[in-house]
Amino acid sequence: MTLEEVRRQIDAIDSQLVPLFCRRMDCSREVAKIKERENLPIFNAQREEEILNRVAQEAGEYGDAARMLYASIMQASRALQHGALHSGKELRRQIQTAGKPILSEKKPVVACPGVAGSFSHQAAMRLYPGSKAAFYPVFEDVFSAVDRDEADFGVIPVENSSAGSVSDVYDLLLRYRFSIVGAAHLSIRHFLCASENASLKTVKQVYSHPQALSQCSLKIKAHGLKPVNYSNTAAAAEMVAMEKNPALAAICSREAAKEYGLNILEENVQNSSANQTRFVAISKALSIPDDADKISLCFSLNHTTGSLYSVLGRFAMLGLNLTKIESRPIPDRKFEHYFEYFFYLDFIGSVRDNKVLDLICALSDELPGFSFLGNYREAE
Structure with a gap:
């Protein structure tokens, strides 16, 4: 046969498959009504696994592909049922009653890691102009x-x-x-700084936060300097200024160098001219602005084949753009051959979109350890 003849056969088969798929989804809608009436859970892992095993066996050499196809069909079926039953009622209530950010007459207090002049301090002033900054030595102190x-x-x-x-x-x-209530990107420009009695010839060690040292690794190597981890870039600048040791330098911002009276030995020592850092603002209270455009979630998964694929497929189904996925081991949850993980996920979207809200609420019912962390504006 020619390619066109084969394609005509495919089109004829598809014309039969689509109506069958629609009939199957209609059945799923009826299943939702029965589950609501009988107070049954939407997700039935045993039932789904039985179907997947059966179709894989019936499909023979195409078993793996058939299993993937039916997994996607069941994802769509579950999404339809969750939407029909308005799943995640408690989370739905929290989101729908969340307030909008309110700027009171009282200046907010914003906790930042490090000391004055740090990049976090700059991000805080961008997100909350005129606020009062409070500085803490390490990240956990900010959360506390x-x-x-x-x-x-x-x-x-x-x-x-x-x-x-x-x-x-x-x-x-x-x-x-x-809750994450805001975010901002800063262009990061690092400066190699030291006390007045120092020069590039006298400096032997450079102090900064491990991230900053990593971002400037090429210049550090080129100058033959020994990198030394410090709690914060601005805190490193403050320490070097107090020590007045010509063998010590700090990598920090221009603002930190000015704040602590350091000389700039070299400008823009970061590896990339497009170096940027993303900062988030955290709060105990959930607030969602009208122009919110990014959503953050976290959850864990059952350690079964395809569990992460199944979740990510739900976002693909709605055409949602994932911008970040981070996995972290769950403390005290190591099994013989593997760890269990929490997943942190960012995507572009707004809970004002009913389809997005339905998805979030559905996942809150299905996934262990699920938290909606916020819907906020990403400031460039």
Whole structure:
């Protein structure tokens, strides 16, 4: 046969498959009504596994492909049932009653890691102009300050375009489950700075946060410097200024160098000219602005074949663009041959879209350890 003849056969088969698929979805709608009446769960793992095994066996050499096809059909069926029954009623209520960000006359207190002049401090001032910054030594102290109501918000870095994710922060996000109420990108320009009595010839060691050292690794190597981890870029600048040791330098921002009276030995020492860091603002209270355009979730999964694929397929079905997925081991949940994981996920969308809201609420019913972390505006 010619290619066109084969394609005509495919078109004829598809013309039969589509009506059958629609009939199957109609049956799923009826199943939803019965499950609601009899108070049965929508997701029946045993029933789905039986169907997948049966179709894989019946399809013979095409068994794996048939299994994948039917897994997608059942994802669509479950989504339809969840939408029909308005699943996730408690989460749906929380989202629909969430307030909008309110700027009160009282200046908000924003917790930042490090000291004045840090990049987190700059991000905080961009997100909350005129706010009062409160500084804490490490990331966990920022979360604790928000938890104890010492601060209205916390601003922390979550990922860098050169050095990747800040894993400690993702662990804290998954532990505290605070709401993310804002985010911003900063172009990061690093400066090699030292006290007045130092020069490139005298400097032997350079101090900064591990992320900053990673972002500037090429210049550090080129100058033959020994990198030393420090809690924060601005804190490293403060320490070098206090030590006044010509053998010590810090990698920090221009603002931090000015704040602590350091000389700039070299500008723009980052590996990439397009170096950017993303910061998020956390809060104990959920608020959703009208122009919210990004959603963050976290959840765990049963350790079964295709479980992550099944979840991600639900986003693909709605044409939603995933911008971040991060996996972190669950503490104290290691089995003989594998770890169990929490997943953190960002995607473009708004809960004002009913299809997006239905998806989030459906996943909250199906997935263990699920949390809706927020729907917020991503400020460039």
